[in-house]
Amino acid sequence: MTDPNSFERHRYDVIVVGAGGAGLRAAIAAHDAGAKVAIICKSLLGKAHTVMAEGGIAAAMGNVWSEDNWKVHFRDTMRGGKMLNHWRMAQLHAQESANRVHELEEWGALFDRTAEGLISQRDFGGHRYARLAHVGDRTGLELIRTLQQRAVALGIDVFMECTVTKLFRDDEQRISGAFAYWRESGRFIVFDAPAVVLATGGIGKSYKVTSNSWEYTGDGHALALDSGASLVNMEFVQFHPTGMVWPPSVKGILVTESVRGDGGVLRNSEGRRFMFDYIPEYFKAETADTEEEADRWYDDKSNNRRPPELLPRDEVARAINAEVKAGRGSPHGGVFLDIASRRSTEYIERRLPSMHHQFKELADVDITAEAMEVGPTCHYVMGGVAVDADTAESVVPGLYAAGEVAGGMHGSNRLGGNSLSDLLVFGRRAGEHAAHGATEREQRAPVSDDDIRAAAEAALAPFEQDGGENPYTLQHELQDVMHSLVGIIRQASEMEKALEEIARLKERAAKLTVEGHRQYNPGWHLALDIRNMLRVSECIALAALERTESRGGHTRDDFPTTDDSWATVNLHCIADGDSVAIRHEQLPAMPDELRELFQET
Incomplete structure (x- = not known):
């Protein structure tokens, strides 16, 4: 069952994990840059959570208000994030969003129109001007339909109902591939690839009351953390x-x-x-x-x-x-x-x-x-993989992230509509730079048999336990902990209790028992997801306990005001064995010409 030679195996330049807006846009960009690309998605193509984004795509096109421009959009985004955003990400997002919307239109997206025939734009919270390009209240569906049609027309390979459980690195600690399994059959797959773009979305299924779909179990966050990347702003849950x-x-x-x-x-x-x-x-x-x-x-x-x-x-x-x-x-x-x-x-x-x-x-x-x-x-996590603003690459060479799984762009709070333009802008950037990085690599060592065997054994571990824990029970208990103790209003004693409960749940998760076989086994799927949910929940609770102020999506009952000493500090979660450690990092300094925008009336 764990013989590496029996595994299905594929070789690509770039693999994109996730087929929502960010993943599809990244795959298209990587393909257009000359890379051989594959998309791996947990559910069926076209069923990504992006379809639930209803309101619109935020972009300063000036179709309704001629006064609108990228500088106003940038300022709104930074103010919405309480100035904790990575300024360069917010700048690129504001400058490039309009082009990405026009690009969708060129590819066949049918937007609502103004009386003059321009793309209509509606009002949304935190945006100074009506700025959201929309298709009724089904904008995300139209975005996915357009990008999916484009990706299929380009002939990009898609592995549907396939879940990635491990990212591989070579001797130089660069990305070398990924380990996955078919959800239907349980058969394992190895992908040899020097570049991986994470576009897996959010973490909402760790909470009892959430707008998120079943796929949102923090897979990309956990994969990045375990590969050596850091997660930034994890305390900020919207x-x-x-x-x-x-x-x-x-x-x-x-x-x-x-x-x-x-x-x-x-x-x-x-x-x-x-x-x-x-x-x-x-x-x-x-x-x-x-x-x-x-x-x-x-x-x-x-x-x-x-x-x-x-x-x-x-x-x-x-x-x-x-x-x-x-x-x-x-x-x-x-x-x-x-x-x-x-x-x-x-x-x-x-x-x-x-x-x-x-x-x-x-x-x-x-x-x-x-x-x-x-x-x-529970709707959205502002926190995610810390990436370079221009390239969307993490500190792990060959590992990129875009969309909700990436952190930094939204600071402590995301404005509505910015998520769809975010995934278009940085999906394109991630795919393009991943392709360049992959095709420029001269040496590509294949994933070793030992690494494959270890990944297979970890995936099959729940079948080896008798009389252990039920994964559904653990998920239910974790959701209760996060909802009750790390919810919309927080305080130290409750978060300390949450971390104690998460530690106990982690011990129990090591003894999960799954019955039956690998085929059609949702209990096994959840047993693998639970590990990611616990990992990410620990990051959220630990960072929320560390930040002793209220800012954006993080509200402390015991520290109800915003503290200026935290105004330029981001918290990074890093893997520390089986646990998580916190690192303080200063925000990069904003250039004077951008800072002056906040002094204008």
């Missing part, structure tokens, strides 16, 4: 302010920010628009402070004082959490999101078709006639 809260079977499913961008408002159980009570000092100059002014903004945006419902996501999520804790929540533990009283049925069905269908089918709620019940849900 809880999207509006997930479904009822019925229990759909709790956490995303309710797009487009509802608020198109006029929806948040109300508490008293029927009051409570967001006016939670406007931070640094957003007061551009946020409406009366209902009359906020409502007028949707029709006359000349003063650009936006409704408080369009504050950045971390601010809105904390406000909802505060209202619920104060006893002013909805019957099922959220608040009310009301667009029915503010927009016509025709408008809602045209602009928000997926939301209308989702609530009608899953909750028996007609959003054209009644309010939705919504609440915070």
Whole structure:
């Protein structure tokens, strides 16, 4: 069963792990740069979590507001991330996003249009101008359809329902390949490749209430950590302010920010628009402070004082959490999101078709006639693999990362819509540089039989245990720990307890038992995923305990304010044997010409 000669084996210049927007864009770029490329995806092609991104792609095209430009987008992104972003990543993202959107259009993406025939752009939280290019509320689906069609037309090889469990390095500690298995048959595969692009998405399945799909078990984060890369900003987990809260079977499913961008408002159980009570000092100059002014903004945006419902996501999520804790929540533990009283049925069905269908089918709620019940849900991790801003390469030669699995771009909080432009900009950069790095390598040592055998034995270990732990039980307990102790509001005693619980779960995970055979065995798949989930959860809890302040997506009850001494410090998680260690690193200094943008009115 562990004979290396019996394994399926393939040789490529670049392998891309993940077939969401970042992975597909990276594969296309690597192919166009002359590399032989393969995409490995955990589920079926076209089923990536990117399809759930509904609102739009943030890009300063100036189609709705001519005043918009990359400098304003850069400033919004940095302010949204509380200045903890890697400035160079934010700069490249703002400068290149518009080109990436136009590129999608050239490849066949069908965007909604303005009256003048330009790509339409909608408002979103934290963006000064209407900036999100959109396709109704199904933008991610259109993005994936377009990139997937392009990748297939180019003839790029795709390994579907295939999971990578190990990255290999050669004697010089450079990437040399990957170990994987077919989920259907359990048969192992070895990929010899000098470059790997991680595009595996996020970590949300470590939390009990999440908008994330089943694939999001932190695979890429754990693979990078175990290969010698560091993970940056792992304490910053974004809880999207509006997930479904009822019925229990759909709790956490995303309710797009487009509802608020198109006029929806948040109300508490008293029927009051409570967001006016939670406007931070640094957003007061551009946020409406009366209902009359906020409502007028949707029709006359000349003063650009936006409704408080369009504050950045971390601010809105904390406000909802505060209202619920104060006893002013909805019957099922959220608040009310009301667009029915503010927009016509025709408008809602045209602009928000997926939301209308989702609530009608899953909750028996007609959003054209009644309010939705919504609440915070684990949605996105700002933290990820620390990479070079220009090349998207980690400190491990040959290992690249793009999309949600990469860290640095969003700082402590991501603005809505920036995720789709992020994965396009850095997916392209990662693929291009991976191809150049791979094709320039003269020596390519094949993965050794000893390394393959060790990876196979590690993957099969759950079959060797009798009477051990059930992987489903461990996952359920881990989700409870992260939800209860490392959630939206944190304090030291709870996170210390979380780390103790995670350590106990790690000990139990070493004794997981899987019954049956390798074919069609979801218990075995979860047993392998659990290792990654525990690894990543430890990083989140450890970094959150270390950062003794509140900033962006990280809120400490015991340190409720932002501390200037942390304003230029990033925390990096590194592997320390079977555990994780924390390293403090200073942010790179921003050039004066960019810093001056924050002094402008």
